[in-house]
Amino acid sequence: MNLAVFASLSLLVAVAVYLWCRLLAWFDRKIG
Amino acid sequence: MPWAISFVMAWLIFLLLVRLPLLGYTVWGGLGATFFQIANDWLMIRQDLYHIEQPLLPILHSSAFFTFGPALTMGILFTQYLPRARWLQAVNVVVWAGLFLAMETLLHRTGVLVYQHWNPGLSYFLDVLVLGFLTWLVEDLATHARRQDIGGAVL
Numbered sequence: 564m565n566l567a568v569f570a571s572l573s574l575l576v577a578v579a580v581y582l583w584c585r586l587l588a589w590f591d592r593k594i595g
Numbered sequence: 596m597p598w599a600i601s602f603v604m605a606w607l608i609f610l611l612l613v614r615l616p617l618l619g620y621t622v623w624g625g626l627g628a629t630f631f632q633i634a635n636d637w638l639m640i641r642q643d644l645y646h647i648e649q650p651l652l653p654i655l656h657s658s659a660f661f662t663f664g665p666a667l668t669m670g671i672l673f674t675q676y677l678p679r680a681r682w683l684q685a686v687n688v689v690v691w692a693g694l695f696l697a698m699e700t701l702l703h704r705t706g707v708l709v710y711q712h713w714n715p716g717l718s719y720f721l722d723v724l725v726l727g728f729l730t731w732l733v734e735d736l737a738t739h740a741r742r743q744d745i746g747g748a749v750l
Contacts, residue, residue: 564704570600576697577608580669583690584612584676591678 597705598651601698602664609668614675617740621674624733628670629662631725645713648706665698670729677730677737684730692722 636657640646650658673691678684696719702708703715 564701564706566596566600566705569597569701569705570604572701573600573604573698576694576701577604579697580608580672580694581611583694584672587676587678587683587687591676591680591683594680594683 596649596651597702597707598647598649598658598660598664601702602660605664605668609672612672612676614740614744617675617744618671620736620740620743621671621733623736624674624729625667625669625671627729627732628673629666631729632662632666633657635721635725639713643711645708645710647708665695669695673726673729674733674737675740677733679741688723688726688730691726692719695722 633655636647637655640656647656647658650660652659654662669691673687676687678687696715699708699718700715703710
């Protein structure tokens with residue numbers, strides 16, 4: 564896997580982390 | 596280079612998500628994650644289960660870019676966003692372990708993480724155990740941080 568592909572897919576994982584944290588915060592407030 | 600890229604990505608997402616006022620409590624979650632990562636990699640690499648290439652800045656057979664990138668920042672975010680409900684904490688561990696595995700798979704595919712007697716299933720299993728233990732360790736820190744976040748009210 565070349566570096567450009569690696570960087571793009573890493574960014575995708577980073578976006579997934581971002582979305583998961585946002586979703587978690589929202590859901591925790593909702594059920595809290 | 597992939598280790599440096601993972602460092603940059605981790606800090607980018609950290610800066611977008613971090614709640615600065617909570618850092619005093621939750622930085623300990625990050626330091627805990629850092630300790631687990633260094634200790635785990637040191638033990639596993641010593642046993643020839645896997646090894647890393649091109650660390651750029653080696654730290655106990657691992658890469659400092661990973662230790663002070665994804666391990667530190669994601670440990671802090673993990674603590675800051677720890678949910679209150681037990682079942683949601685379990686889901687959280689399963690999802691975070693999947694995200695770490697995704698990152699690890701990318702590092703493996705680029706050739707900077709070489710499996711000798713290792714496989715992704717073992718990584719996932721270990722991540723679930725470590726993150727489960729980290730959840731237990733940082734729960735009080737997360738509670739203190741939440742109280743601070745809402746001005747001292749008890750949840």
